Amino acid sequence: MAIDDIINIQNVSFYRDDRAIFKNLNCAISTGKITAIMGPSGSGKTTLLRLIGGQLNPHEGQIRLFDQDIAALNRKQLNQIRARMGVLFQSGALFTDLSVFENVAFPLREHMHLSADELYNKVLLKLEAVGLRGARDLMPSQLSGGMARRVALARAVAMEPELILYDEPFAGQDPIAMAVLQRLIKDLNSAMNLTSVLVSHDIAEACAIADQVILLGEGRVLVQDTPAALQASNDPAVKQFIHGEADGVIPFHFAAPALQQELRGGSE
Amino acid sequence: MINLIADLGSGLLGKLVRIGQALLMLLQATIVRPKASSFSRLIQQLYVVGVQSLIIILVSALFIGMVLGLQGYTLLAAYGTEQAVGQMVALTLVRELSPVVAALLFAGRAGSALTAEIGLMKATEQLASLEMFGVDPLHRIVAPRFWAGIISLPLLVAIFSLVGIYGGHLVAVDWLGVYSGSYWGNMQQAVDFNGDVLNGMVKALVFAFLISWTAVYQGYTCVPTSQGISAATTRTVVYSSLAILGFDFILTALMFGGTV
Numbered sequence: 001m002a003i004d005d006i007i008n009i010q011n012v013s014f015y016r017d018d019r020a021i022f023k024n025l026n027c028a029i030s031t032g033k034i035t036a037i038m039g040p041s042g043s044g045k046t047t048l049l050r051l052i053g054g055q056l057n058p059h060e061g062q063i064r065l066f067d068q069d070i071a072a073l074n075r076k077q078l079n080q081i082r083a084r085m086g087v088l089f090q091s092g093a094l095f096t097d098l099s100v101f102e103n104v105a106f107p108l109r110e111h112m113h114l115s116a117d118e119l120y121n122k123v124l125l126k127l128e129a130v131g132l133r134g135a136r137d138l139m140p141s142q143l144s145g146g147m148a149r150r151v152a153l154a155r156a157v158a159m160e161p162e163l164i165l166y167d168e169p170f171a172g173q174d175p176i177a178m179a180v181l182q183r184l185i186k187d188l189n190s191a192m193n194l195t196s197v198l199v200s201h202d203i204a205e206a207c208a209i210a211d212q213v214i215l216l217g218e219g220r221v222l223v224q225d226t227p228a229a230l231q232a233s234n235d236p237a238v239k240q241f242i243h244g245e246a247d248g249v250i251p252f253h254f255a256a257p258a259l260q261q262e263l264r265g266g267s268e
Numbered sequence: 269m270i271n272l273i274a275d276l277g278s279g280l281l282g283k284l285v286r287i288g289q290a291l292l293m294l295l296q297a298t299i300v301r302p303k304a305s306s307f308s309r310l311i312q313q314l315y316v317v318g319v320q321s322l323i324i325i326l327v328s329a330l331f332i333g334m335v336l337g338l339q340g341y342t343l344l345a346a347y348g349t350e351q352a353v354g355q356m357v358a359l360t361l362v363r364e365l366s367p368v369v370a371a372l373l374f375a376g377r378a379g380s381a382l383t384a385e386i387g388l389m390k391a392t393e394q395l396a397s398l399e400m401f402g403v404d405p406l407h408r409i410v411a412p413r414f415w416a417g418i419i420s421l422p423l424l425v426a427i428f429s430l431v432g433i434y435g436g437h438l439v440a441v442d443w444l445g446v447y448s449g450s451y452w453g454n455m456q457q458a459v460d461f462n463g464d465v466l467n468g469m470v471k472a473l474v475f476a477f478l479i480s481w482t483a484v485y486q487g488y489t490c491v492p493t494s495q496g497i498s499a500a501t502t503r504t505v506v507y508s509s510l511a512i513l514g515f516d517f518i519l520t521a522l523m524f525g526g527t528v
């Protein structure tokens with residue numbers, strides 16, 4: 001039975017020290033879609049992915065993943081759920097002491113009992129899907145940023161997950177790598193019947209492939225809608241973020257006294 | 269005044285809590301049924317932690333042995349007892365200098381590297397990514413490094429003593445002309461296996477535990493930024509050096525305090 005919402009975040013609050021990163025966060029992510037979660041740097045996007053992956057627990061509220069409360073699971077159940085999801089970390093997170101091939105083989109070796117030939121073929125197919133079959137013997141340190149991201153992508157989908165989480169997949173990529181990644185994310189989503197969640201602050205790139213956009217701000221969801229609807233929105237905060245205006249509801253200046261008062265040597 | 273006491277109390281409490289957490293982490297990492305693959309990971313870490321520390325241990329031991337030979341000879345010659353220099357060199361090394369100096373070098377060479385490596389793995393999300401693959405980073409990353417430290421340091425200490433005694437021989441016998449037979453003979457008579465060699469090894473084992481524990485804990489719990497990693501690396505060297513010197517005094521008092 002397929003559930004409509006693969007992830008359901010209900011009244012979640014999360015604090016770092018005494019600072020609320022999320023306060024009563026509510027949102028749902030529909031199965032089979034590409035959902036982009038957007039917000040400025042430091043708004044808690046990575047934290048949200050950690051919460052979804054069960055690596056952090058919310059202080060209040062509940063996160064339901066595949067219709068189960070992840071905070072209530074024991075270690076074994078949590079690992080079973082994690083085997084159904086892939087994560088592409090912000091930094092790629094390739095294991096630096098393993099080759100490209102071994103990185104992609106890692107989850108397969110851990111979870112499946114495959115023959116050497118089956119394993120080899122599976123890894124090669126995944127690498128082929130991201131166009132890096134020829135790079136299988138390289139070490140992570142020999143890859144460009146875009147290539148590393150693609151290897152990490154191959155590794156994230158190696159277990160054929162139902163859900164994949166992307167943390168800033170476009171950050172720091174050149175335009176060509178960016179386009180390649182966009183196409184891969186979109187193609188993989190339809191080819192493998194995936195649900196994709198990508199957190200990003202690259203508005204144009206994320207909007208171009210997303211079915212749904214969730215805009216985070218001030219620890220909660222500002223708005224959730226389709227990219228087209230957001231482009232047309234009149235909400236000042238949405239407009240500021242979508243159109244990349246430097247100043248607006250979300251201020252460019254950190255709180256400070258007026259400039260005139262702070263400059264030295266002027267006439268009184 | 270009350271505030272001061274309260275601050276001190278809460279500071280102390282915080283430290284105790286931290287030590288408790290570190291102990292818990294260590295138990296989680298080490299109490300586990302080993303797999304076949306854990307063994308090859310241990311071998312790999314023994315190479316990185318132990319074998320790669322060998323050069324600095326060998327060179328330092330040789331020089332310290334030579335200095336001991338020279339100082340010992342000058343001191344003893346004043347009383348006409350320079351034939352006892354072998355005994356002095358050996359006892360100083362085995363009881364005290366080998367465990368302490370090797371441990372301090374080990375903390376600087378291997379402990380700091382362990383912290384930095386684990387911290388960098390945390391900062392590049394490799395630890396988080398292991399977790400998402402259902403692999404506990406405490407078992408996969410922390411445990412083999414911890415055990416490698418525990419095994420390596422006592423061996424390095426033994427090597428330190430041997431090379432140091434050879435260095436003393438170089439100076440006292442080959443250079444200053446002490447009779448080789450009395451260098452070795454006095455040493456053999458004076459050094460007691462249980463009382464000296466074994467006690468020195470117990471020190472080495474305690475220091476190995478302190479360094480490895482500090483290093484993996486600092487790496488695993490560091491703030492995953494470049495400043496965070498550098499601060500954690502510094503803490504590893506400072507804390508483990510202080511712990512080595514403090515525990516050396518306690519252990520020496522326990523081992524040799526009553527037997528003058």
Ligand SMILES: Nc1ncnc2c1ncn2[C@@H]1O[C@H](COP(=O)(O)OP(=O)(O)O)[C@@H](O)[C@H]1O
Pocket residue numbers: 016021039040041042043044045046047048
């Ligand atoms: N391990 C941590 N300890 C303390 N604060 C953290 C930690 N990780 C993140 N934060 C803080 O939480 C906030 C949200 O971080 P993050 O989720 O990484 O934001 P984003 O991914 O949107 O840039 C930031 O202000 C960050 O400083």
Ligand SMILES: [Mg+2]
Pocket residue numbers: 045046047090167168
């Ligand atoms: Mg982030």
